[in-house]
Amino acid sequence: MLPSTSAVLSLGTSISANPYILPMPPKDDEDMHNPRDFLQRLSNGVESLLENFFINFVVENFYLDSLQLFGIRDFTWHQMYKEKSGYLVDYLDKMGFPKTSSTDLFSTCSHCVTPKNLSREYEEFMNDPKSNGTIYIAFGTNVLWEHAPEPVLDAFFGAVNELDEYKVIFSFNGKPRPVKKHVMLTKWAPQVEILTHPTMKMFVSHGGLKSVKEALCSKVPVIFMPMFAEQAFNVKLMLQMGVASVINKFTITKEKIVQAVHKVCLFCID
Known part of the structure; x- marks a missing residue:
């Protein structure tokens, strides 16, 4: 990188x-x-x-x-x-913190994936006229929720159940817990298609590179909770650019998640 x-x-x-x-x-x-x-x-x-x-x-x-x-x-x-003949790098192009360049460094520019059609299951769930919009929560495939500390699980499930004015799609690979009818638990979700859906209000993510790029492409308000690797660096970059909010994994509570959602949603644009 x-x-x-x-x-x-x-x-x-x-x-x-x-x-x-x-x-x-x-x-x-x-x-x-x-x-x-x-x-x-x-x-x-x-x-x-x-x-x-x-x-x-x-x-x-x-x-x-x-x-x-x-x-x-x-x-x-x-x-x-x-x-080596070449070195391929995947990172945000010409954005963020200052970095040097050279005559043998070639940028291919940024690319946003074209979304496909959502399945009927997701369309019907997200298009509820009684909802204020959709919140999508996903932490990538490397975050194993079955190993998450109990207080973290309590915080997330307490928050999603409380946010009943929204539809919540939670990509969750752990042991299912009871949720209200406005919450959809799924082991995998079509992320690009969900993020670009007209009802999207917020994305809650770990801050991995792929998710950062897709959040920027979809122009959806985002809350990051970095977990490991370079995710904290990505999130610091997003904070510096003024395009994200953050929750700290060491101090997370249900109240902090709900408060962050309401704070960011003050700036949500229909």
Whole structure:
């Protein structure tokens, strides 16, 4: 990814001016990156150097045994970058934090997927004239709700049951819990088609790259709760751009979810 080690080494990207690729999740909507804050700059620098050490020494020497199955016994990152013909990167194009460029860096521009037709089940559920609109909750395939702490499950199910003025589609792969009739639980949902539906009011997501791009393409108000990997970085970028709100996974409650939904929906446009 552009903000990660490869960019620092190849393009001279600052390791202190921009957020580290794996920052702590934002505490609230005001918790944005501030390059004037010495402690933030220090933290970014230290964490970036640790990532460099971990990738170039620890991973290279202790975590690549599987490459031997393909006959590769002398792998080094240096050799890979030296001999590669190209490097494909999927990230937000020309958006967000400043980053350097070069003559051999080519942008293909952003792309929004064309939605297909929704199935009758979703159309009938979302087109209820008595509803104020639809809220869609999805945290990707790597978030396993069966392992979620009980307070987190209580917070989400308490909130969706309370938000009965909306239709709620909850992509949930855990053990089902009782929900009211305005809530649809599903193990998988056609995300692009739901987000672009005329009744959509809000998207609640983990902040993965795919979901961030689809939220931007659909122009739907979004609340993020980053879970792991680069999701907190993505969410800090969205906060900096002023296009999202955030809930912290460590302090989440039913009341905070409901409050965030009502706060963001003050700016929902029909």
